[in-house]
Amino acid sequence: APLLALVRRMAASAPHALFSFFNSATSNATLFNATAHDNIRVRDVWDGAPRGKPFTGSHFEAIGLFLEASPGNFETAIREAERETGLEIRCLITDAFLWFSSDMAEKRGVPWVPFWTAASCSLSSHVYTDQIVRAIESTETAKQEKALSFIPGLEMATTADLPPEIFLGNNASPLAITINKMVEHLPRSTAVVLNSFEEIDPIITKDLKSKFPNFLNVGPSILASAAPAAAIADETGCLSWLGSQNRPKSVVYISFGTVITPPENELAALCEGLETCRFPFLWSIKDHAMKSLPNGFVDRTNSFGKMVAWAPQQQILAHESVGVFISHCGWNSISESIASCVPLICRPFFGDQKLNSRMVQDSWGIGVRVEGGVFTKSGTIQCLRELMTTEKGAKMRENVSLLRKKAVAAVDSQGSSSKNVDKLLEIIGAR
Numbered sequence: 001a002p003l004l005a006l007v008r009r010m011a012a013s014a015p016h017a018l019f020s021f022f023n024s025a026t027s028n029a030t031l032f033n034a035t036a037h038d039n040i041r042v043r044d045v046w047d048g049a050p051r052g053k054p055f056t057g058s059h060f061e062a063i064g065l066f067l068e069a070s071p072g073n074f075e076t077a078i079r080e081a082e083r084e085t086g087l088e089i090r091c092l093i094t095d096a097f098l099w100f101s102s103d104m105a106e107k108r109g110v111p112w113v114p115f116w117t118a119a120s121c122s123l124s125s126h127v128y129t130d131q132i133v134r135a136i137e138s139t140e141t142a143k144q145e146k147a148l149s150f151i152p153g154l155e156m157a158t159t160a161d162l163p164p165e166i167f168l169g170n171n172a173s174p175l176a177i178t179i180n181k182m183v184e185h186l187p188r189s190t191a192v193v194l195n196s197f198e199e200i201d202p203i204i205t206k207d208l209k210s211k212f213p214n215f216l217n218v219g220p221s222i223l224a225s226a227a228p229a230a231a232i233a234d235e236t237g238c239l240s241w242l243g244s245q246n247r248p249k250s251v252v253y254i255s256f257g258t259v260i261t262p263p264e265n266e267l268a269a270l271c272e273g274l275e276t277c278r279f280p281f282l283w284s285i286k287d288h289a290m291k292s293l294p295n296g297f298v299d300r301t302n303s304f305g306k307m308v309a310w311a312p313q314q315q316i317l318a319h320e321s322v323g324v325f326i327s328h329c330g331w332n333s334i335s336e337s338i339a340s341c342v343p344l345i346c347r348p349f350f351g352d353q354k355l356n357s358r359m360v361q362d363s364w365g366i367g368v369r370v371e372g373g374v375f376t377k378s379g380t381i382q383c384l385r386e387l388m389t390t391e392k393g394a395k396m397r398e399n400v401s402l403l404r405k406k407a408v409a410a411v412d413s414q415g416s417s418s419k420n421v422d423k424l425l426e427i428i429g430a431r
């Protein structure tokens with residue numbers, strides 16, 4: 001979605017250029033129900049799953065199959081697009097994880113522009129992988145936590161905040177291999193583009209600008225959309241439920257993104273915390289997780305809680321009734337929380353999420369991590385009360401409002417992110 005948001009902005013600014021959006025058919029089907037531009041063509045790429053029967057595996061299995069099918073699936077789709085239009089591809093802007101597209105671009109003699117869908121802090125941690133590995137090797141035991149004091153802007157973080165995928169062991173997962181290949185290929189890019197804004201991490205930005213000739217923050221896409229937000233039907237009744245709440249900033253919104261479900265013991269602890277505090281809550285919870293909730297929880301919390309399998313998150317966060325977001329700290333969720341001035345309670349799981357939560361708490365001051373890193377009844381209660389009822393919570397709310405102001409300024413016509421989009425258009429020859 002953030003990559004498509006960028007393509008939409010570029011397509012609107014460069015109406016004479018043709019943008020082809022290559023993506024799996026399933027993902028395209030969810031993205032392209034809204035307004036398209038005349039100069040964006042939607043192209044389906046095989047996702048690697050066995051054809052002819054519905055795929056029932058996990059997200060990680062899906063990633064593995066997709067990577068096995070790549071780059072052949074992209075090559076086929078690109079050739080097809082070139083044949084149909086009679087035009088040659090002039091630039092490849094790809095998710096940074098698709099490191100093999102740097103070879104595809106090189107073969108065609110066109111620029112490769114990797115797009116990092118997460119924050120600059122996690123990209124920086126990947127760029128510094130070698131130094132991190134050396135720092136860990138210099139500690140007495142590999143398990144010892146080491147401060148990342150040698151990475152500009154990440155001084156408050158430690159190796160415990162990093163995903164294990166950074167370190168390539170003998171049994172490296174497809175995700176670990178992908179990340180490491182990406183790091184290896186990034187220096188061959190013409191520009192590195194991020195769905196973030198310079199002002200959120202000025203020190204990291206300055207450092208990465210010194211490493212990449214064109215390091216371009218162009219987000220946050222949620223505040224920079226070229227198309228007006230489409231009205232939504234509120235099929236699940238979330239917005240009307242929020243509307244029926246009497247007090248502003250009184251509701252706890254809970255979501256762990258598209259991939260994660262917390263383990264059963266943590267779901268139970270979260271439920272106990274919610275039941276004890278009795279703040280109204282709205283929970284986007286996957287169907288299979290509902291089965292793991294404590295007996296009777298739904299009935300006991302009916303009068304102040306609402307649970308749905310999928311929620312219109314952006315509109316929910318933007319609703320005046322929402323006071324706090326319990327999140328896994330995916331970058332899109334954090335951006336959306338900042339865009340709506342909602343402070344966060346963080347329970348990160350994998351990938352960039354721990355480092356993001358470190359920044360939320362210790363750099364940006366817009367939320368807290370749950371005590372000990374996992375949900376317990378007492379830890380959940382403590383965080384909820386702190387954010388909803390104390391001065392400290394009010395300060396986090398103030399901080400997130402200030403950060404939002406900077407984000408809004410960045411996507412303003414003269415802001416840093418807008419200027420970076422112009423620069424990107426020049427680089428790819430669309431201006």
Ligand SMILES: O=c1ccn([C@@H]2O[C@H](COP(=O)(O)OP(=O)(O)O[C@H]3O[C@H](CO)[C@@H](O)[C@H](O)[C@H]3O)[C@@H](O)[C@H]2O)c(=O)[nH]1
Nearest residue numbers: 117118257258259284310311313314330331332333351352
């Ligand atoms: O009920 C729901 C649940 C989620 N969302 C949306 O789904 C997206 C979730 O994105 P994100 O918060 O980034 O979480 P993940 O889906 O888990 O994202 C993956 O990709 C991100 C980078 O793009 C990383 O930062 C994360 O760690 C990684 O898990 C957001 O736009 C939400 O608004 C909804 O609209 N409704």
